[in-house]
Structure formats: structure tokens, C-alpha cells
Amino acid sequence: MSAPIDISGLRKTFGSTVALDSLDLTVKAGEIHGFLGPNGSGKSTTIRVLLGLLRADGGTVRLLGGRPWEDAPALHRRLAYVPGDVSLWPNLTGGEAIDLLGRARGGIDEGRRAELLERFDLDPSKKGRTYSKGNRQKVALVAALASDVELLLLDEPTSGLDPLMERQFNEVISENRREGQSVLLSSHILTEVEALCDHVSIIKAGRVVESGTLAQLRHLTRTQVAATLRTPPPADFAALAGVHDLHVVGTRLTCQVDASGLSELLVRLAALGVDTLSSSPPTLEELFLRHYDERV
């Protein structure tokens, strides 16, 4: 089975603005793929190209084995989409909107619909114009998750949800993963991506700058080490290969170390005698900031 999403060299411009610049992205079957990037980096544009709403200017895009622009309606029977900013029909109730979208996709699982309404604590009999942002998002989520589809395209789906609902969302997505559903989850909520995703791609200015499993990405970056030593470290410690941001106060040492320099550092520390030692893997936030924050 081919990858549900396979993009290579995708280019999209709006007038003189380059929104996507040779973007590569592959989502494998059964994978929850985190798509990270700040506002305006091209996440939504990528998803809209996948949905056949925007026409690609260059590169190849395969979606569920088909072409997103030409085969749009047929492919859409097999996927569901939740936009980040859900706008509902003011005169339709939430329940009506769920049924409309579900049926337009080719059918809705009745039991699943009822269960999701319960879990997301959503009143389906209110009119669209009276829902809050979070509740509008729940309407779109229920409509998407109650459909029996192979692929979910979620564009910042939890940006309006409260923490309880966010947890429900995480649980539902995890359950779906067990059934083999693939997910492209665009987000800038890093804890959510860290909790859910097998694979992460970081996009910057229309280009994927980092892609891999969390473990792989962590390997590429630095571990935070803090130690209390029996004897103060010598001055040449800072010159160790792969050690950065070294701070020494008496016998207390903190530094960051590249994966390649970790073994050497531990050997040197052990020679000095170690009272306490803690090391923490880099958080996704640090990974993310490394690409975006010039100061880090």
C-alpha cells in the first residue's frame, strides 16, 4: 500500500508571494504525522493543495494514490478534514451541519456520531451562529471523526478547545490509530504533537526543514545535562567536542551536549566523581525553537 500522502517539490505562489517552496512531505499508512510550524509558514496552504482547493504550481502531489486536483470528489470519500477556523451555517443547527457534512462525504456512522457528541459534550440542537469557537470546532470534529475514512487532515483542530476536550481529542485520535487510520495533524501546540505523533515535520517559510520520528529528531539535537561533582571541573571542559552553553558554579555544572559528544562527556564526568546527575532529552519546544528562534 502506497503512502496516503506523498508530496515532493511542491511549489505554490500567490502573486509574488511564495507560499510553498519545494516542499516534501510523506505520511505513511497508519501514521500520525505532526506538521509543525508557526502562523503563515504554509501548513494550511499545503492542506488546501491536498484537498484540491488550490492548484499546485509545481512538484508532484499524490493523495491516497490519486491526484488531489483532478480526482477531488472521489478521493474525498476516503478522507475527512477539519479546518482551524470553522465557520458554520448560521441557520443550521450543529446536528444538521454534522449530518450534512457526513452525508456529503458518503455516509456517517450513527453509533460513532452519538458517542462523539457525548464525549465532546456538544449540544447538537443549537443554531450555528450561537456556538462558540470551540463548539464550532467540535461540530467539525464530530463530523470528521464519525466518518469511516482512511485519512484525517486536521488543521490546528484543537486551537479552540479547552484542556478537557483536548484530552478527549487525543484519546479519540489514539483509538483511531489502532484501527489503522492515518492522520496529518497540523499544529503549533507542541505538547499535543509530542503526545500523539509518531513522526514530525517542521515547516519553515514553505519548506520542510526537519522531518523524522521524535527519537530521530532528538538524536539530532542536544541533551541538557546537570551534575554535582566531587571536584570542580577543569577549565578545558568547555573545549570538549559537542559541549555547549557550559556553566560552572563551584562543583555544580550545567551544559548542553550534542548526541555525538555525550559518551565522552560522561567519561570525563565520572573521572571527576559524580554526586548527582540528571540529563533530559530535548523537548519538542527546544527542537522547534532551534529552527525558529535565532537566539537559541
Place this chain on the structure above:
Amino acid sequence: MNATVAQTRRATDTASRYAATGLLIRLALRQSRALYVTWIAALTLTTVATVLAYERVVPPGANAELTMAALGGNPTMRAMLGPPFDLMNPGGFTMWRVGTFVAAALAWMAAFGVIRATRAEEEDGRLELLRAGAVGRRAPLTAAVLVAAAACLCTGVFIAVSLTAAAPPARSALAVGLGIALVGLVGAGIGAVTAQVSESARGARGLASAALGAAYLMRAVADGSAEASGLRPLAWLSPLEWAALARPYAAERWWVLVLPLALAVSLVWLGFRLESVRDHGAGLRSAGQGPARGAAGLSGVVGLAVRLHRSSLIGWAAGVAVFAVAMGSLSDAFSTMVSDLPELAEIFRRMGGGAQDLREAFYVAMLGLIVIVLAMLGVQVLGTLRREEERGHAELLLSTAVPRRGLALSHIVPAIAAPTVLMAICGALLGLNEALGAGSVEPMGRVAWAGLVLTPGVWVCVGVAMVLHGWLPQHAGLAWALVGWSLFVAWIGAVLGLPDWLRSATPFAALPTLPVESMDWIAVLLHTALAVVFVAVGLAGYRRRNIGGG
């Protein structure tokens, strides 16, 4: 009300309730200035062009007075234009020929302008952002009414000044300008009230249009009915008639102008009262619950289109049906009238009055008006396609198995079908009265057919709107310019003596007006084919362009 709230309210002085009104005025001007300037220019030019055309329309001669009297007594003209007072004066003629029309259009502009700056902004959530700042509770409505009132006043001043130059005395010119401006102000009041009643801008516009349409219909029935009829005084109940009833250029009755002023002030006051008792974002009626499940029919774009257009179409159908029955009831008055003046036929032709047979002329005039109003309906229904895209609904739908062509057709089909069906109904109802008198359904069928023959013009308008939507979505509003131009030509194109090529440059001009002209299948089929091509071209563009931008 608890003590704290009462204290707070006492502490709130008038100034703070109106805080930042100046800022909101500048915002409203920034957002709507192009719209207002266009309207003001169009309405002023209409008036000026009419007064300048007077010499040409009424040739000097012994029969001038006689022909003008016959013209003013013609019930079709009276129903469409209002009561004539002194047609021998260019100013009085202008007031009769376009004055009430300009006043009605100005009232419509003001009502929509107020709704646009208040309810539409509120519905889209922008007013909430502003109200969170140091902006008084009454500031948005105050600013909207003031801007609309200023636009009305500008129009009135321009008209008064240009009439002073073209048709003295200044006193009478002032009466025209003032009357038109004050009727416009009534429209601002109507907008101020309806913007509070409905929680959607669309609903508010519908209510305002219904109110103005009812006012127009009431004066049309009153003016068109026979001299001795008890319906004549009903004209006094229609605010749109008040500018004319002040008799500019014919011994002015200045006191009549107190009526629109008083009504406008009352309506604005009512608007503020209603606004103070409702919540931000809400209408007067709190939003109720609805069904938790979608009905079986709500299963795709067709079911959705039915839901989106249903209530608006019911309103339109009721409105045009009442109009057609009411106008049709006037046809009794015509059988007794005979046009025996040779000049009259020629004058009628120049006035756009149509045929020599008064009843047929009446049908032709009414159908020509209704068909353009129904073209507005068609363009409005098709406009839903654009609104659905702007609000992100199209994106949601197209992310399902809905194909683009299906989504577009779900709005194109009603945009074509609704005006067509309504035109047939209107024609039949227009002929209802004659049919009752004759004891035969033949008149209903005949007038309905005459109406249907004009509908390819509506289809062309919808086609143009679709081309714009498919290829130049940001300029989709241009379709309204085509309909507006058609209305302008139909209303005063003949009076102004516009060259033939210009007058025939509308989607309706080449279509045969039965029974005055003979049936012209080629024109009907050509317009139909043109509409089909436009729709196809528009669809092709819609299927190949980006949806929703970036």
C-alpha cells in the same frame, strides 16, 4: 436591576454612551465612501439629466398642455411615477418623472448603508472588537445614522443646486432637494430599526426592502386608481410619496415635509430604544433551538441550497405576488380611457410608456419593471455562491465528496429557475383582474407568456454574474452594475433621449415586448444561448481556479 448596576448607569453620562462616535464615523466613511459617492452621483445625475431633457421631450406647440395633461392622467404613469402637479414646468416635470424614484432609491441606499455599518459589522464580529475599546454603546448606530443622513443631505443639496440653475425658482428647487433628502432619512430610520430586529444583516435587509416595497406598492395602488376611488388618499400613508405631495413647483406645501422628518426621527429613536434592550449580537427574538438531526433531505448541496434559499424565496414570492395582484387590479381603470390625441402615442413612446392601448401599455410597463427586479433576485441568489466561499463553507463542502460543478449548480439552478417561475406567476396574477372581468383565463396566460419572453434577459444577468464569479471572483459585484444599468435605461433611458445603441445595450432591450411588438424567436433564443454560454464559461473558470485563496 440591582443597586450596583443602577449606580453604574447613573454614573454613565451621555458623553460616554456616545464615546468614539467620531472615530466610528471615520471608519464608516472609510468603508462605505465609494458606495455612497456612487449612489449620490447616480441619483443627482438622474435628476439633472431629466430636467435637461425636458425641452426635447415636450416640444413647444399648442397641444403641449393637452398632451401633458393626458400624460399625467394616464394611470400607468401615475402608478409608476406618482401624482403630477405641474408638468408645464421643467422642475415640476422632473419631480414627477424621477423625483419619487430618486427618493425611493435614496431611502433604500440609506437603509442598506445603516445596516451595513451596524448589523453586518456586528454579525461578522468586528463591532465586538471595537466595542471592547473605549467606544460608547450608542456610538455605532449614531455614526451609521449620521453618515447615512449626511449622504442623503448631500444628494438633496446637489439636486437643489442643480435644479436652481436649470429650473428656477430656487425655492421650488429647494423643496425638491429637501423632500428627497428627508425621504432618504426615513430609509435610514427603517435601517436603524430593522438592524435591531433581525440578528442577521441579510434578514435586516429583507425587512427593510419589504417595508420600502410595501410603501412603494401602497402609493402605486393609490395613484393608479381612478380619480373618484376611495383608494387615492392612501398615498398619504406612503412615506415615499411625501416628497411629491409637498408639491414642489406647484404652490409648495412645506408643512408636508414635517411628515418624513418626524417619521425619521421616530424611527431612529425606536432603533435606539430597541438596541438598548437587546444583547450584543442578538436580535429581538432570542435564537431558539433546532433539530438535533438533519432531515433526510439535508444530504448534499441540493438539500443545503434549499435550506439557504427557502425563506428568502418565500419572501420574494409573496412580495411580487402581492405587487402583481395589486397592480393588476388597476387595469379596470383603463377600459374607459381612450387615447385619441395623435401626439400622445409619440409622447408615450418617448416616455417609455409603451403601447397606445392603455391596458397593454400598462402590462408592458409593469412586466418591464418586474423582470429587472427579478434579475436582482437571480443575481442575489447566485451571490450566495460567493458568500459561501468567503465564509469558508465552500471549503468545508468541497473537502467532502461534493464536486465543484455540483456546488456551483446548486446555486445556479435556483438563480435561473426562481425568477423564471416567479415571472410566470407575476404575469398570470397581473392578468388576473382582467381575466375575472372577462370570465376567461386567456388574459392570465397571455400576460404570463409576455413575461416569460423577457426572462432570457434575467438568465443573461445570472450568466454574467457566473462568469465574474468563475474568473474574477473579487469583482463579482459588477453583476449588480449590469442590473442597475438595465433599471436606469428602463426607467428614464427614453426620456433622456439616450442614443439607440446605448439604450439597447442591456440584456432586456432586444427582447420582444408582447403584444406591442411581435414575437421574435431569434432574439429569445439568442439570449438563451448567450446565457448558456456565459454559465458554461463561468463554470469552467470556477472549476479551475483556487478556492478561498491562501
